[in-house]
Amino acid sequence: MAPDISAPAETDQPGADREEDRQSPRDAGNDVIIRGESVVKEYQTGAQTVQALKGIDFSIQPSDFVAIVGPSGSGKSTLLNLLGLLDVPTRGTVRLRGTDVSTFSDGDRTTKRKHTIGFVFQSFYLIPTLTALENVEMPRMLDRTPKKTRERAKQLLRRVGLGDRLDHYPDELSGGQKQRVAIARSLINDPAILLADEPTGNLDRETGDDILELFDELRAEENVAVVTVTHDAYVAEEADRVVNLVDGEITDADEAESNGVVEQ
Numbered sequence: 328m329a330p331d332i333s334a335p336a337e338t339d340q341p342g343a344d345r346e347e348d349r350q351s352p353r354d355a356g357n358d359v360i361i362r363g364e365s366v367v368k369e370y371q372t373g374a375q376t377v378q379a380l381k382g383i384d385f386s387i388q389p390s391d392f393v394a395i396v397g398p399s400g401s402g403k404s405t406l407l408n409l410l411g412l413l414d415v416p417t418r419g420t421v422r423l424r425g426t427d428v429s430t431f432s433d434g435d436r437t438t439k440r441k442h443t444i445g446f447v448f449q450s451f452y453l454i455p456t457l458t459a460l461e462n463v464e465m466p467r468m469l470d471r472t473p474k475k476t477r478e479r480a481k482q483l484l485r486r487v488g489l490g491d492r493l494d495h496y497p498d499e500l501s502g503g504q505k506q507r508v509a510i511a512r513s514l515i516n517d518p519a520i521l522l523a524d525e526p527t528g529n530l531d532r533e534t535g536d537d538i539l540e541l542f543d544e545l546r547a548e549e550n551v552a553v554v555t556v557t558h559d560a561y562v563a564e565e566a567d568r569v570v571n572l573v574d575g576e577i578t579d580a581d582e583a584e585s586n587g588v589v590e591q
């Protein structure tokens with residue numbers, strides 16, 4: 328289950344800017360996790376301004392499976408960074424459960440990210456000197472309840488089919504198994520959204536299919552939404568929705584095949 332992150336302790340202080348007061352009426356009472364409206368993202372390099380996103384709208388709900396596709400430089404990573412609360416828009420709004428993310432302090436944004444977003448990458452990014460179990464526990468290394476974390480980490484590794492690989496090191500695992508460990512790690516804080524950047528990019532087709540199947544199961548069981556950036560047509564085909572970015576704008580999904588989605 329996604330954690331209730333709508334009322335952090337610090338906003339309960341007397342006189343504090345209460346989060347409920349900053350909420351958009353549009354998302355009050357519905358279950359949109361994150362919504363972007365007229366989102367513009369610009370990067371300034373010297374005198375040059377690059378408009379990476381040109382006023383796009385998006386929303387992610389529990390259990391969604393959304394694929395972001397598009398040619399190189401079209402704004403996919405920029406959008407993923409906004410969804411991952413790693414950045415804020417230049418103009419327009421991104422709301423997390425109804426609250427404008429630009430009103431969060433950096434510390435707030437980090438806390439929200441930790442409790443809302445899980446990240447999965449093409450290159451897995453496991454720590455080679457830690458076992459599978461320790462890698463999954465890693466995001467909660469400083470946790471005050473290590474016993475609980477260990478139990479949850481074991482449960483997640485069993486969930487992704489690696490109950491018999493807890494003490495294996497990454498170089499003792501196959502590519503697909505490494506990605507399963509990375510997915511288990513991404514779930515350790517019970518996120519509402521998994522952001523997966525080319526999650527099947529380093530895997531053969533069959534192993535990639537297994538990972539997509541696992542995503543489907545996790546969406547059904549944990550209610551988690553999966554948002555993936557992909558160049559693989561078969562991954563995009565599995566998605567409920569395809570966001571096709573071209574030059575910072577969302578275009579018709581039917582154009583996806585001619586815009587950087589590779590048939591395999």
Ligand SMILES: Nc1ncnc2c1ncn2[C@@H]1O[C@H](COP(=O)(O)OP(=O)(O)OP(=O)(O)O)[C@@H](O)[C@H]1O
Pocket residue numbers: 370371372377378379397398399400401402403404405406
């Ligand atoms: N930090 C930055 N500073 C300046 N320009 C940037 C920055 N990050 C991205 N850009 C520019 O913004 C545009 C969108 O980049 P982005 O990385 O989002 O594209 P992408 O679709 O993820 O590309 P790729 O598929 O090659 O990873 C590009 O023109 C890029 O050069």
